[in-house]
Amino acid sequence: MTIQHATPSTTPATTPATPAFPTFTRAQVRQALLAGAEIALIDVREEDPFAQAHPLWAANFPLSKLELEAWPRIPRRDTLIVVYGEHAGEDLAPRAASVLQALGYTNVHRLEGGLAAWIAEGGEVFRDVNVPSKSFGEVVEAQRHTPSLSAEQVQALIDSKADAVIVDARRFDEYQTMSIPTATSVPGAELVLRVRELAPDPRTQVIVNCAGRTRSIIGTQSLVNAGIPNPVAALRNGTIGWTLAGQRLDRGASRRAPAAVGADNRDSARRGAREIADRAGVRRIALAALPSLQEPGRTVYRFDVRTPEEFADGHLPGFVNVPGGQLVQETDHNAPVRGARIVLADDDDVRAGMTASWLAQMGWDVWVVEPADAAARSEAGAVAASVPVPPAVPTVAPAELAAWLDKDAHGGTVVLDFTASANYVKRHLPGAYFVIRAQLADALVRIPPARRYVLTCGSSLLARFAAADLQRLTDAEVAVLEGGTQAWIAAGLPLESGETHLASERTDRYRRPYEGTDNPREAMQGYLDWEFGLIAQLERDGTHGFRVA
Secondary structure, eight states: OEEOOOOOOSSOOSOOOOOOOOEEOHHHHHHHHHHTOOBEEEEOSOHHHHHHSBOTTEEEOOGGGHHHHHHHHSOOTTOOEEEEOEETTEEOHHHHHHHHHHTTOSOEEEETTHHHHHHHTTOOOBOSSSHHHHHHHHHHHHHHTOOEEOHHHHHHHHHTTOSEEEEEOSOHHHHHHSBOTTOEEOOGGGHHHHHHHHOOSTTSEEEEEOSSSHHHHHHHHHHHHTTOSSOEEEETTHHHHHHHTTOOOBSSOOOBOOSOOOHHHHHHHHHHHHHHHHHHTOEEEOGGGGGGGOOTTOOEEEEEOSOHHHHHHOBOTTOEEOOHHHHHHTHHHHOOSBTOEEEEEOSSSSHHHHHHHHHHHTTOEEEEEOOOOGGGOOBOSOOOOOOOOOOOOEEEOHHHHHHHHHHTTTTTEEEEEOSOHHHHHHOBOTTOEEOOGGGHHHHHHTSOOOSEEEEEOSSSHHHHHHHHHHHTTOSSEEEEETTHHHHHHHTTOOOBOSSSOBSSOSOSSOOOTTSOSOSOHHHHHHHHHHHHTHHHHHHHHOOOOOOOO
């Protein structure tokens, strides 16, 4: 076994903390939201309990991964942060607050009384994930009367070979999982730029779909707002509605919109996008003037809203890639500081403007960078997230661990896997136990005692933080698998799959009712009913700040 030395971490692992942190009441949180002040209300439970009930503007930051997510998602260290979250009777907020404080955050508060007090005081709570975006979509449809067609109507158009084009506004990987027959993948922010290439005849019916409702509504309304001459409609209730109608979905489709956009179509798209953005109150700024937006006390998110492939080929320094359709769909994840400033960039003056128009209507202070020369996009490749240096812990190479496991067939060496449960189920080291890091102490009760524990995850990064936790909970030898499970796989060593050894429940991932067709029909219909009820919840909550232009 070898020791890899690293700069000592400045962050403590997620162990119980004793310092007292100031509190923020529900009334104070509400006041900050209504005033448009910057605030990050963060729920440090795992994703599934978060999805069961949370305030409208709460963002999910699982305690298990807090060191990996805090700096990229809350970039300003003096941001007002309000923390809550309870698991199995334990208040996770003190542990999370201690981690945040060690990460350099100077304005951390606990939500007084936690979620229970929020509810007891009459605070509205919401189910599911990405709720601000989904509820906004419902507001848009209600106020703009976004046209739609039922699953049966669209099936009839397909059967009759009518002059119609179906475009899927989700991510390409979601589209490949399941899609409407004949549909072409055109992720949301690409629609206005590329739809004229797919439907050059203005008489062609254009139908926009997603899995449920939001991206269908926003995509359809984007085309309407941009002045597309074609008749446009959303597929009502998306692939869920299609499935509930008993109709067949495709699997593994690969149709994409043409990469090239003609000059006339690009000009038409640019005019439409600029007009919409102006109407929504989006402001524009020259690239050279960007530093002026970084005022004291202001968080500034910089997003390049083009495709990942375009971003990797070259992007503006300081920008990260979030395709525009997903940014509108997942704003709470990508910009968890409500009241922050958002700056968008593209290379066509279409996608940034369209995305910005929606964000502005959702109440964000949003700016678009004026077109810049290609030379300004001087950085290439993906942008690595900023994370603290992990603790220095002993490591073991894959081959050496394999030898240990062969020798210690009776449990002398036990492997703990801290990866996402979906990854664990897909493949993991033989005999490895799935563990949620924040629940490590509870998980150890379910795991046979061992002389040595070896920790892994996909890359070993999270496992290094977990190893420091484990060292405080046991006198056994603790090591981390060098390179994580990826290195084990690269070495050609054996794997197993399935829920073979779950030491923690799979609460790290909320199963969306719209992700597959194997969900119970009741769950799919229940999800649609929930979406229909979002507007009433918004009215009761009163902090959304939406205005449909």
